[in-house]
Amino acid sequence: MGQSDSKPGKCPNVRKNPLVKQTLEKLHSERDETGDVTFIVESELIRAHRCVLATHSPKYKAQFYGAHPDKIQISVDVVSAVAFKEFLQFFYFDEIALTVENIEAVLNLAKQSLVDTFVTECINFLIEVVTVDNLCWAYHIAIFHDIKQLKDHCEQEISANAKKVFAGKDFIKCDRDLLIRILKLNSLCCKETEVFDGCIAWAKAMCKQKNVDTEKGVNLRAALGKAIPEIRWSSMTVEEFAAIHNKFKGFFTADESSEIFCIISKLKNFKSERFNQIPREQTEPTPVKPNDELISKPHLRCDRTAVGKIEFDLKGNDSVLFFCNQGICLQGFVLGSKDINELKVDVMLEKVHLQNYPKTLVHKGSWNETMVLFGKPIDIKPLDRCYIDVNSSSFFACKDVYGLKSDVRIDDISFKFPLSGIVQPMGLITCLLFSRLD
Structure with a gap:
């Protein structure tokens, strides 16, 4: 069989090298033996490899291989040894474990390294871990950096x-x-x-x-x-x-x-020189009338519920972050309760906020759930991150919520929910409703 009979771009003599990934991991684990540069951080000696760091970082390339290269011992100030080790993961691993405790220091080191990809990953992590309990902390980081x-x-x-x-x-x-x-x-x-x-x-x-x-x-x-x-x-x-x-x-x-x-x-024409008189906007979700055609249209279901019920009291709010390996048309989602009457829905797609996204609630009498359908479906490209936040004015006890999966596969479409553990009891959003992109 001639070469023209093979698939385009595919050469039968090309094979994957299983050791490539292991090489960097091995270099990391043996840094104390084979490293050729030492960073002094909080009196701790942390060794690394100049060529590995210089491969992606213009800063380290100039620092180690420029006209006046640095000595083999470099002092690093205003950062903990733990945070510096966390930062070094970027150079050695294809999967990195960031922590809330060290993320600001790691972000600062990533910015100093002049590697945009590192900075972007830190920013994505910060957006993912933001909750009501740490919003001011995250806002401070956003402003400072x-x-x-x-x-x-x-x-x-x-x-x-x-x-x-x-x-x-x-x-x-x-x-x-x-x-x-x-x-x-x-x-x-x-x-x-x-x-x-x-x-x-x-x-x-x-x-x-x-x-x-x-x-x-x-x-x-x-x-x-x-x-x-x-x-x-x-x-x-x-x-x-x-x-x-x-x-x-x-x-x-x-x-x-x-x-x-x-x-x-509100005295006529009174203007204060001391106080801000601009009224705050109290925006409410745009109401959408039920669309019979949309309601009756079949949806593929990405069901996150795991085996086994978990009973606990539930407040009327939740959020979910997800992405998938193929393009989909997101048409709505399912909430694990039928007791919801008023709901605010916010959607963010790849950092673009679709504020007060129009939706309609469809109650399912035969099942303890509420279907939320978008008045305008959302086209999501492969690996685009989509964040959905829901908030209800009602608070209720919910006894039919299941544990939620972090990975769901439907035929050839794989969904990832990075904020979830393997199986966790969390929130209202139990299922995504979608169709394939044409």
Whole structure:
């Protein structure tokens, strides 16, 4: 058989080399013996291979093989030895294990290495691990390192989960500059009194650090400083502000009190020189009328439920991150409860936020589930990451939720859910509804 009879691009003499992957792994495990450069990190000696590091990093290539190469021992400051070892994984492994504890240091080292792929992986990891409990931490990293996609993601999540953010422990740990940035957001889905309560909790935490009286209004005012004008007093009622004014003696000056009452009363043509008068946007999901044709249309189901029921109380919110090896048309998803009436759905596809994505709820009476169908299906390319966040105003006990898989295969289509373990009990979203892309 001639060469022309073989498949295009396929040569029968070409074979995979099973040792390529093992070579780098072996080099990593034997760094102490074969490494030719030593990094001194927190008094610990960490050896590596100059040629391996220089292969991908322009910084290390210039550092080790430039006109004036560095000596074989290099001191690394402002990073822990554990974080540096975590960073070295990028050069030796095809799968890396990043941690929340060290991700900021690893990100900084990745940026210094001038390898965009390393930086991108750190950013993707940060986006994946962001929760309501660490949003302010992630937002600080996004701002400090000027990461637009992470900053946009955090601002969207803070806006959507503002009530929980202001009541959380992560919020009172942020610095005043970050507090002000959060208050400047024009879309915070909570009452302005809840914004103020969050600011007071933050101010009390700052007073406690400085060992000053946390009950004196003058101390709370000094802690908040330039954050006070960013509270949208115009969104409060006269009664709400009067209650605040009476509770926190010494917090407001006489001029400020008079001006805030004018703002709340919405006096004609009154313009404040102190306070932000821009009203916050309270956007709600766009309602979509049920589409009989869409409802009756058959869907392929990517069912994540594992064998065995797990009974526990469930709140009406969940999120899922996934990607698959082939292009699909995502038409909706299934929630593991039929008790949901109101639902906010946000979708992010490859860092592009599809805010308030239109959807309709279809209750299935014969099964304890709710089908959520998009008014406009989403085309997803192979390996594109899709993030779905759902939030219901109702809280309920759900006794029919199963453990969820991290890998699901349907014929030749493979779905990966990287935030899940092998099998975990988590949340509402139990199934994806999709069709193949034509």
